[in-house]
Amino acid sequence: MNMNIKPELQSMALGMSERIIPIHAAVKEMMDELVHPAAKRFEEAHAKAPTPWTYTDEMLEIINGLKAEAKKRNLWNFWLTDSKSGYGLSTVEYAYLAEEMGKSPLGAETFNCAAPDTGNMEVLERYGAQAHKDKWLKPLLEGEIRSAFLMTEPQVASSDATNVSMSCELDGDEYVLNGEKWWSSGAGDPRTALYITMVRTPSDDRPRHRQHSQILVDPETPGITKLRAMQVFGNPDAPHGHFHLKFENVRVPKENLLVAEGAGFEISQGRLGPGRIHHCMRAIGMAERALELMIQRSMSREAFGKPLYQLGANYDIIANSRIKIEQARLLCLKAAWMMDQGDPRQAAPWISMIKVAAPIMAGEIIDEAIQMHGAGGISQDFPLAEMYTHVRTLRLADGPDAVHRRQVARRELRQYTQEKV
Numbered sequence: 001m002n003m004n005i006k007p008e009l010q011s012m013a014l015g016m017s018e019r020i021i022p023i024h025a026a027v028k029e030m031m032d033e034l035v036h037p038a039a040k041r042f043e044e045a046h047a048k049a050p051t052p053w054t055y056t057d058e059m060l061e062i063i064n065g066l067k068a069e070a071k072k073r074n075l076w077n078f079w080l081t082d083s084k085s086g087y088g089l090s091t092v093e094y095a096y097l098a099e100e101m102g103k104s105p106l107g108a109e110t111f112n113c114a115a116p117d118t119g120n121m122e123v124l125e126r127y128g129a130q131a132h133k134d135k136w137l138k139p140l141l142e143g144e145i146r147s148a149f150l151m152t153e154p155q156v157a158s159s160d161a162t163n164v165s166m167s168c169e170l171d172g173d174e175y176v177l178n179g180e181k182w183w184s185s186g187a188g189d190p191r192t193a194l195y196i197t198m199v200r201t202p203s204d205d206r207p208r209h210r211q212h213s214q215i216l217v218d219p220e221t222p223g224i225t226k227l228r229a230m231q232v233f234g235n236p237d238a239p240h241g242h243f244h245l246k247f248e249n250v251r252v253p254k255e256n257l258l259v260a261e262g263a264g265f266e267i268s269q270g271r272l273g274p275g276r277i278h279h280c281m282r283a284i285g286m287a288e289r290a291l292e293l294m295i296q297r298s299m300s301r302e303a304f305g306k307p308l309y310q311l312g313a314n315y316d317i318i319a320n321s322r323i324k325i326e327q328a329r330l331l332c333l334k335a336a337w338m339m340d341q342g343d344p345r346q347a348a349p350w351i352s353m354i355k356v357a358a359p360i361m362a363g364e365i366i367d368e369a370i371q372m373h374g375a376g377g378i379s380q381d382f383p384l385a386e387m388y389t390h391v392r393t394l395r396l397a398d399g400p401d402a403v404h405r406r407q408v409a410r411r412e413l414r415q416y417t418q419e420k421v
């Protein structure tokens, strides 16, 4: 036994619990039976829509049909890990479900576990007033509306969120917002009925982490202009979309400010940890799916008289993919377990470690799967190209790799010095 390991770490349980085994099987069954086949149909229906930002009746029928079925099977809102409203799952238990959901672009929404709604719901549940809960949390929990989280701004390096500059000043009974946001995911979706918006409230005499606030904004409020959809490698990522928005004298009822002026960072801390790790769990699911597709392709096609898997370094590629997935999954489960211990500060470096490792690992495996598919791999005939672009963006979204590496390095360095590192 290693005496340097804390006792609780020695009894770390990362496997599937008794209660999660049947839930996981039910999620997997529904993914295989309904969600995977629906993804292709949804894409085809979207291609027929009059604009990229329209949800046609056919699209709504597909996604709402999946959600209704998930609800009927009682497979809904798993993400509410330590909440009375949900299943009360631990983060470790949730990880197994999120991995399954990550295997299809419709997976997370089907079970009402999609970003950024999950983080936004958590914020509303913890910090919202009753009126906010009635107006937004209830329909979000029912999967009737979607939401966006607006923090990043074009003019400032937003990986340092203390730079966020959208102004928010009280005028009578309303706050008046001015500034620009970009990469507002979900702002293209016509069902999005809430923007949780990070703003700078007047507070120059306060410390840097007490100068920001979060306010609930109705997307239909006059003064908000959708300037453009940001493109991800040339693709607008419709119908979800990541928008560049302009706010000009946008007047918001003062009751919509969450908690109090200056509480913006405190609220973010609660939100970002789970959101980040959920992305990683889904990225591991994508890597699994990519490996599955890679193997199927390598067995079903021949070149130079042999199946592809018998050629060149393909045994090594398949083996290394499995090794990397297993490594990342264990790290992800450990980060989840750290979160379950109830001290977000202790868990933070672990979340940062997996936030760096999982998207890089998934990107490498999807890249190899694309290669095994030849030109088909980058085409619309397989989900690989979409998966690849998505995991690449994860190396930026919710904090770029470098920022997370810094967190990890500082924790290491602090063991050797009392000085600020």
Ligand SMILES: Cc1cc2nc3c(=O)[nH]c(=O)nc-3n(C[C@H](O)[C@H](O)[C@H](O)COP(=O)(O)OP(=O)(O)OC[C@H]3O[C@@H](n4cnc5c(N)ncnc54)[C@H](O)[C@@H]3O)c2cc1C
Pocket: 116, 148, 149, 150, 151, 152, 153, 156, 157, 158, 159, 160, 182, 183, 184, 185, 186, 232, 242, 393, 396, 397, 398, 399, 400, 401, 402, 403, 406
């Ligand atoms: C697809 C997608 C969806 C997104 N969705 C949302 C959303 O819904 N809401 C939202 O608010 N934002 C969203 N974002 C934005 C994302 O969170 C930001 O892009 C991210 O926080 C980085 O901010 P930035 O782009 O301003 O980069 P910058 O802050 O300008 O950083 C650029 C680079 O500088 C370097 N750097 C920065 N800090 C350090 C450091 N400490 N050490 C070493 N190097 C460093 C890194 O190389 C980093 O990548 C999304 C982004 C993408 C791509």
